[in-house]
Amino acid sequence: MNQGYRWPLVGLHWLTLLLIVAAYVIGSLLEDMTLSPLKLKLFSWHKWVGMTVLFLLLPRLLLRWTERIDHAAGLLPWEARASAAVHGALYLLLLLAPLLGWLHSSASGFPVVWFGVLPLLDLVGKDKALAEIFKELHEGSVNLLVALVVLHAAAALYHQHVRHDGVLARMVPWLRSKS
């Protein structure tokens, strides 16, 4: 039986978590900061990290689609549907949250230059009203993403500690030897 996901996918999963936590923490700090050189630096880092999440999504999805794991195994039909829905929503938000942030930056008149080196496409022209809309949508998508990540983690812990079915071990290689 296949014990779990292959290491590139496992790596991308945990790297993505690390990056979205970093982007979320920096983004939250930015909310309350007044303009300073530090704020501009943090703003840039927030964007760079967010764009990295976006860029990692495509290889991650490609790897995911080549996995041979039966995700419905051992689940009730409604659980399988809920799991598929949450995973689908997570991927969608990993696409939307950075994309809306990118649009917000672009509409605010600040193109994104990835790590200060690679200028990314300036998606829309400068438009303050549009920038406000993208800001709201970015924040909304991030809040939803965080809520789903918490749900996702809770479900994984439930599988590990209540069901004892080795689902968490698919993504945590060091748990596999014990199962």
Next chain:
Amino acid sequence: MKTLFVLLMCLAPPVLAQDWKLDAGKSQVQFVIKQMNVPTEGNFRRFIVHASFDPAKPEAGRFRVDVDTASADTGSAEGDDEVKRPAWFDSKAHPWAIFTAKSVRREADGRYTAFGDLDIKGQSRALAAPFTLTRQGNAWLAQGRFPLKRSTYGIGGGDWTDVVADDLEVRFNLLLLP
């Protein structure tokens, strides 16, 4: 010598120069500067232009542009407040940035270079500003751009040095009405 020069100027036949009025709504004074290596655009909301020239011979004209340093639009209210501070424009002490052309050289048809002094924050430095002059109905559009360094005028600095680039570009589009 100076008196003689003034006297000669008075004696000279009146030039065909006329005063031109700025159409502020259709004119812009912009700047492009890199923040964290990201090119960002800003502009000044208020500027005054004194232009007196004969469109047939702009090289004999007089040009002066006064920019209100407190009117910078940096894209955010916080940024607008920041650049008025003493570390930047010091708008309280130096409300105006002034370019006064001392001479204009014709480069080609419709293309000129204005040589003069750019005075910002109490520092006066020579500046050569290339520009084009194109007819728009009965008005004339003066367009040009030139590079500047913040450090030349002591604008910004301190902690901002590694965040905001020293080099910037000034762009102007001035629509002059008869």
